[in-house]
Amino acid sequence: MIKHLKIIDYALASLFRRKYKSLAIITAFTLVVAALASILLFSSALKTEAAHLLDSAPDLIVQRTTGGRHDLIPAEYTEKIKDIAGIGAVTGRYWGYYYDPLTGANYTVQGTDGTAKNLELLDGRLPADRGECAIGAGIAAIKKTGTSGELILVNSSNTGVLYEVVGVFRAASSLLTNDLIILANEEVIDFFGYPPGKATDVAVQVYNKNELQTIAGKVKKLLPDTRPITKSELVRTYDMVFNWRSGLMLTVFSAAVIAFCILAWDKATGISADEKQEIGILKAIGWDTADVLALKFWEGLIIALTSFLLGTIAGFVHVFFLAAFLLAPVIKGWSVVFPEFHLTPHLDPYIVFTLGFLTVTPYVASTIIPAWKTAITDPETVMRG
Amino acid sequence: MQEKTYIRTLNVRKVYNPGKPDEITALHDISVAIDRGRMTVLKGPSGSGKTTLLSAIGCMSRPTAGSILIDNRDVVKLPERFLTDLRRKKFGFIFQQFHLIRNLSVLENILLPLYPTDMMPAEMKKRATAVMTNLAMAGKERLKVKNLSGGEQQRVAIGRALINDPAVIIADEPTAHLDKKLAAEFMQILAGLCEEGRTVVIATHDPFIYEHGLVSKTIAMRDGRLEKEH
Numbered sequence: 001m002i003k004h005l006k007i008i009d010y011a012l013a014s015l016f017r018r019k020y021k022s023l024a025i026i027t028a029f030t031l032v033v034a035a036l037a038s039i040l041l042f043s044s045a046l047k048t049e050a051a052h053l054l055d056s057a058p059d060l061i062v063q064r065t066t067g068g069r070h071d072l073i074p075a076e077y078t079e080k081i082k083d084i085a086g087i088g089a090v091t092g093r094y095w096g097y098y099y100d101p102l103t104g105a106n107y108t109v110q111g112t113d114g115t116a117k118n119l120e121l122l123d124g125r126l127p128a129d130r131g132e133c134a135i136g137a138g139i140a141a142i143k144k145t146g147t148s149g150e151l152i153l154v155n156s157s158n159t160g161v162l163y164e165v166v167g168v169f170r171a172a173s174s175l176l177t178n179d180l181i182i183l184a185n186e187e188v189i190d191f192f193g194y195p196p197g198k199a200t201d202v203a204v205q206v207y208n209k210n211e212l213q214t215i216a217g218k219v220k221k222l223l224p225d226t227r228p229i230t231k232s233e234l235v236r237t238y239d240m241v242f243n244w245r246s247g248l249m250l251t252v253f254s255a256a257v258i259a260f261c262i263l264a265w266d267k268a269t270g271i272s273a274d275e276k277q278e279i280g281i282l283k284a285i286g287w288d289t290a291d292v293l294a295l296k297f298w299e300g301l302i303i304a305l306t307s308f309l310l311g312t313i314a315g316f317v318h319v320f321f322l323a324a325f326l327l328a329p330v331i332k333g334w335s336v337v338f339p340e341f342h343l344t345p346h347l348d349p350y351i352v353f354t355l356g357f358l359t360v361t362p363y364v365a366s367t368i369i370p371a372w373k374t375a376i377t378d379p380e381t382v383m384r385g
Numbered sequence: 386m387q388e389k390t391y392i393r394t395l396n397v398r399k400v401y402n403p404g405k406p407d408e409i410t411a412l413h414d415i416s417v418a419i420d421r422g423r424m425t426v427l428k429g430p431s432g433s434g435k436t437t438l439l440s441a442i443g444c445m446s447r448p449t450a451g452s453i454l455i456d457n458r459d460v461v462k463l464p465e466r467f468l469t470d471l472r473r474k475k476f477g478f479i480f481q482q483f484h485l486i487r488n489l490s491v492l493e494n495i496l497l498p499l500y501p502t503d504m505m506p507a508e509m510k511k512r513a514t515a516v517m518t519n520l521a522m523a524g525k526e527r528l529k530v531k532n533l534s535g536g537e538q539q540r541v542a543i544g545r546a547l548i549n550d551p552a553v554i555i556a557d558e559p560t561a562h563l564d565k566k567l568a569a570e571f572m573q574i575l576a577g578l579c580e581e582g583r584t585v586v587i588a589t590h591d592p593f594i595y596e597h598g599l600v601s602k603t604i605a606m607r608d609g610r611l612e613k614e615h
Binding site: 001002003006007010013017018277278280281282283284285286287288289290291376378379380381 | 493
């Protein structure tokens, strides 16, 4: 034990002795870990946010399609769907997207249907009458308003409409509510100029979740011009979108990681004459091969763990406190969540392990292997150069 | 009663790059005896094989053939970890270029052989202080060796060789970088070590050493062969 503590002490002293070189490696290594951590944490956080969002999603959404495109659905379809056995509540939903030219942001405007009731309000209440609205924290910030404040939107007739803000949302996910404006259902119909008796889509509650696919099939058979979308399909789509985007980033970024590994390998395999001689001296004066390897292991581990720790913290801060400003445009894509939003800070142990495995292990290995090659030769050979 | 001979080589042969075009035989069947508690010198011109023989005696390299007996125990076929243990416990090395770690302090260099042991740091420092005092290096513990003079660097090398309290001191061309005065001081230090009962083996081509009165045995070498022993 004492022996290992002394070897660790010597390893630390060695790193301080080569402080500029050690600092340069730690800096480069930290940047690589930070970038990798940002990608993994960001895509994981988005998936978590999506999972929160989908928690409140209906079991089945029925959309009408015309010419393969989403179209408004007649209100009488809800009655037909209700007749299918195993179905609970069937609710017509009213929603649409609104582009605000003043702020250059896209908002989601939604009626007070079943989904809105699941959202947690930071302050105030949901709209009960016309002329009232509840908004996401992102919109409140961008429009500099809040509860008891006002919000002016331009409707489909190009007329400005004034709403009183009666509530501001908070959710486990700010992604869920950040760009959201909730109005009374009738207000949404008027605002977008939807024809009477038509909804945007229909939310369906299914009692037995195992029967979802069967029910979806029945809906499709009963109403051939509709497209039933199950909750699991939504989950899969979100996962695929974020996996694809983070995968794309990882692919691009893996080039940088590989470059770093090559650099580390080159640095290590091209073990300098001084380092070779030092190993030879240590061997000659009685250090065992295992002692030399322990020394190099600790040197590599100290550098790798320091960089790993700093890089992970930097990635965490970048994603959760600086809104991932370097990655967001790529991973979020065009995004309906245009206003600034902050992800809920969360550190998945699996991600930490993956990061550690991808960064610490190769570096330590690339430090030890060449040292081992040098340490197993006769000290006389090493010292003669 | 202890046997007079401490180290014995029997028909030691050393071939570098065997089987390759640049194969070279550095030692041809060398058999010598090193007496316990005495100063023995291996002398000869450059390329005569004295450093190679010194390395083999000090367990730093294995001979291609032959035996090396230390205290009547053949060490040639011992596994590497036993050779390391022998180097640490029995030998103290003073190299031609000193082979100190330049960016370490005097104290750290001297303590190097004690790191991979279970000796407590306080005991290590106590030993180092005693060694440095004997070598008139007290007060210079924190200096970096790269800032020391040649003579001081050699004392650090001697201190490092002595820190394990070894039975044998092995020195390769120890006066190559010293002037006459420092060389004389060095020989006095070695004489003191012999008086303490340590065996000293020196490889040199410096007449100042091999003609010195303290030397009890001289082994002359040329082209990897024994020329004369007296």
